[in-house]
Structure formats: structure tokens, C-alpha cells
Amino acid sequence: MSQVLERQVPSQPQIEVPTTLEGALDAAWLARALAEVTAGRAITDVRQVEVIRTVATKVRMEVTFADGQALGLCLKGLLDVDAMTARGGPTCVLEAEFYNKVAPLVDVRVPDCLATVIDRDGQQAVTIMRDLIVDGATFCSALDPFTPDDALASLDQLARLHARSSFLSGADWIRPRASELARMTYVTPEALQELLDGPRGTHLSPRVRSAANLAAAMAELAARDGGRPQFMIHGDAHAGNVFRGAEGIGVIDWQLLQRGGWALDVAYHLNAVLPVEVAEVEERRLMGEYLTMMRGHGMAMPDEESAWAQYRESVVYGYYLWAITRRVDPPVIVQFVERLGKAVMRHDSFGMLGLA
Known part of the structure; x- marks a missing residue:
């Protein structure tokens, strides 16, 4: 197990939360x-x-x-x-x-x-x-393309988080976000289809830009994922939530911290940060490197074929997350939906999840 960093617990003053x-x-x-x-x-x-x-x-x-x-x-x-x-x-x-x-x-x-x-x-x-910037850190843009070496370094950070998943015992406040997304009602099927019919879905196949198919796939993924070993995962690990400091890559924005299968994080992360043509070539190797990291942390992980199947299904999580996104700059939404949607196409994620 990697040595744990020694950090102080933040102060938690009992004062009012500012709203402006x-x-x-x-x-x-x-x-x-x-x-x-x-x-x-x-x-x-x-x-x-x-x-x-x-x-x-x-x-x-x-x-x-x-x-x-x-x-x-x-x-x-x-x-x-x-x-x-x-x-x-x-x-x-x-x-x-x-x-x-x-x-x-x-x-x-x-x-x-x-x-x-x-x-x-x-x-x-x-x-x-x-302020990390004062200390010399730089923040990646959500649109920054990662190299395979960059992705390997950020996967190392995710693996260190996942390897501490024993923390989930008794931490009911960390919830299974995938299942909650699948039950979510504030984005109606009609609204989701309207979003996918816009610029974000331009380069995707009719099957993958179907709101009905995506909702059904997300529901099936959530059901399968809930029956798998649960890890503590970041939940939103795109490039915009990564920084580069003197000691290497780090991770910010923990608003979607959740429990779920490891592949929700890994499949989302690799297909969000890597350009499509790079992901096509490198993603399976990088997933294998991640499995090796996790075993090095003492974690029991599936064999590579089983892990690859789980990875292929789990691409749907990131695609769904960005398909329903509205309050982010449109160019960011379009790029992520295209990258993740093309991964769903490439892996036949809907077919893996039993959709005809």
C-alpha cells in the first residue's frame, strides 16, 4: 500500500455560509x-x-x-x-x-x-x-488533449483513490451516483432527445444519439454496476478537473464523489481526456496499466478480459453525464459528448448492455 500523505483536517467553523x-x-x-x-x-x-x-x-x-x-x-x-x-x-x-x-x-x-x-x-x-496557481500550479482546460503518458499519470491518482475504498464501510454519505442518475427525472426523455438532436450529437450515429436508448443503457449499467464490488471513485475526472504542480498531476472538483465500479471512473476518464484517435489505440493498454497499479495497492481486480468487458459497458456513464449537461460552455459539451459518444459506438456499449 502506498504511503498515505499527512494532511491536516480542515477547520470547520460554525458560521454562516455566504450566498453572494x-x-x-x-x-x-x-x-x-x-x-x-x-x-x-x-x-x-x-x-x-x-x-x-x-x-x-x-x-x-x-x-x-x-x-x-x-x-x-x-x-x-x-x-x-x-x-x-x-x-x-x-x-x-x-x-x-x-x-x-x-x-x-x-x-x-x-x-x-x-x-x-x-x-x-x-x-x-x-x-x-x-490558491495553487500562486504556488506555480497550472490547471488543465477541459479541452486539453492528454498524451498517453499524461493519462497514465492521472490514472495513477485515480488508482490511489480507488485503493482506499475500505473507507466506504460506514460512509453512507458517499452514494451510488450512477443509480441515482438512472432514476433522475428532471431531464425528461423529450428534453434529452432535444439536446442530442443539437450540435452535441452531430457526429454520432442515430442509435447512439437516441435518448430512449441512452436512458435504457444507463438504467441497465446502473443495475449491473450496483452488483459489482464498490470503489470510492471521483465520478467526474475530465481534464478540466486536473492540475499540474511541481510534484506532478493532481485532481480537483470532488462534487461527484461516489461509490461505484472502478470502470465508471476509468472508462470516463480515458475517453474524456484522450482524443478519439489516441483512445482507440491506447485505452486497452492503459486500462491494463491501471489494473496493475491496483494489484500493486493490494486490491483484488478482475482478469483483463472481464475488466475489458466492464470497461466497454461503463463508457455509457460518462456519455450520459455529458449528454444531460447544460450549464457548461457549449464547445466543452460538444467535445465531451463526441468523444464519449464515439467511444459508445466503438465499443458497442449499448449492445454490451443488452440493447438490440
């Missing part, structure tokens, strides 16, 4: 949020550096303390959102709990989290981390 950018940048609130890790020092100035809005908002800032010391921070949460978006608060709570409970135990490169502020009754949270 103005509130998150308030010096008095930040001083209260960071009091435990800064010995209660007053903050005299907060300078906004960058605001990145997707579903959640990431705010890079520089705070200056009364003694003149400055610190680069990144705060993440749902800020200035409408009521519909605010319903995603439980995913922010999930990410905060990852940093509180999981990150200190796993040998995965993640940002240094200083504090999490959680309203468990209202199901909202913000996470306050050190």
Missing part, C-alpha cells in the same frame, strides 16, 4: 472562517484576483493580514445563483466532506484545504483552499 460573491469576499467573514488556522488574525484587505463561474463559483483572492502578510486563497461555492442552481448545494456539501474526511487519508494530490463552512440543514457549503 460580496459575502465571500468580506474581510470580517473570512477572518472568522480562517480564525482557527490563522490564530485569529484580523484581515485588513481582500483583493479579488479571478472569478470563474460554472455551476459553482471559484473565487481566487489575495487576503492581507494586519501584520502585512498576504495569502492566496481560492473559495468555491454556489454564489449569486438562482433557486434552481441552489438546489445543487448538496454537491458542495459532498465536496467539503471529501476534504474533511477523505483527503487526509488518501495518497492523492489535491489542493491544501484550510477550512470548510457547511450548513447541513440548508445543504449548502463553501470550501476555502490555498
